[in-house]
Amino acid sequence: QKEVEQNSGPLSVPEGAIASLNCTYSDRGSQSFFWYRQYSGKSPELIMSIYSNGDKEDGRFTAQLNKASQYVSLLIRDSQPSDSATYLCAGTPSGGSYIPTFGRGTSLIVHP
Amino acid sequence: EAGVTQFPSHSVIEKGQTVTLRCDPISGHDNLYWYRRVMGKEIKFLLHFVKESKQDESGMPNNRFLAERTGGTYSTLKVQPAELEDSGVYFCASSHKETLHFGNGTRLTVT
Numbered sequence: 643q644k645e646v647e648q649n650s651g652p653l654s655v656p657e658g659a660i661a662s663l664n665c666t667y668s669d670r671g672s673q674s675f676f677w678y679r680q681y682s683g684k685s686p687e688l689i690m691s692i693y694s695n696g697d698k699e700d701g702r703f704t705a706q707l708n709k710a711s712q713y714v715s716l717l718i719r720d721s722q723p724s725d726s727a728t729y730l731c732a733g734t735p736s737g738g739s740y741i742p743t744f745g746r747g748t749s750l751i752v753h754p
Numbered sequence: 755e756a757g758v759t760q761f762p763s764h765s766v767i768e769k770g771q772t773v774t775l776r777c778d779p780i781s782g783h784d785n786l787y788w789y790r791r792v793m794g795k796e797i798k799f800l801l802h803f804v805k806e807s808k809q810d811e812s813g814m815p816n817n818r819f820l821a822e823r824t825g826g827t828y829s830t831l832k833v834q835p836a837e838l839e840d841s842g843v844y845f846c847a848s849s850h851k852e853t854l855h856f857g858n859g860t861r862l863t864v865t
Binding site: 646674678683684685686687688691730734739740741742743744745746747 | 757758785787789794795796797798799802810845849851852853854855856857858859
């Protein structure tokens, strides 16, 4: 079964620090990867997508993809308490489907 | 634009009863997905509609689950009869292309 693996955490970082969230995937043919943020009781919200090896930056967020190592990460710079949420990693399977497979999510706590 | 809306937000039913969940996608989104999250586990895909057609229902756990999307607008997911292991949060999502927009989910508790 094709899987996306994440450490469930919680990952606790102080305000202003860099939070590093990691994800590995088993489907070597996966092409597209996504990071969703989910606040408690709310819907998952897409914050980053990445398709090519390397880094992609958007404000305080940087997504990193290494297809050789089958590894995706999300860095959050200058973490704020409002960043406290569960971060879900997802990848689309090989074969052309757009239906993403999700990891369990990593709970991030940013403490003042 | 209005987001994806799901009804009800919570449902508590007894084992053996029937429950119907509803999802209203974003207007104009042909793609509609149902996912489920059981406590402590990942969000798992159930099925995918393109307009009114079931494109992929490989994630449906068994024949106690029936999804419909008549007219290609809103969708319903019926569980009949419900079992204890059906408890979880059922998410609906819709998309125009690749980006999925999720609803807040329906928390189903089967006692």
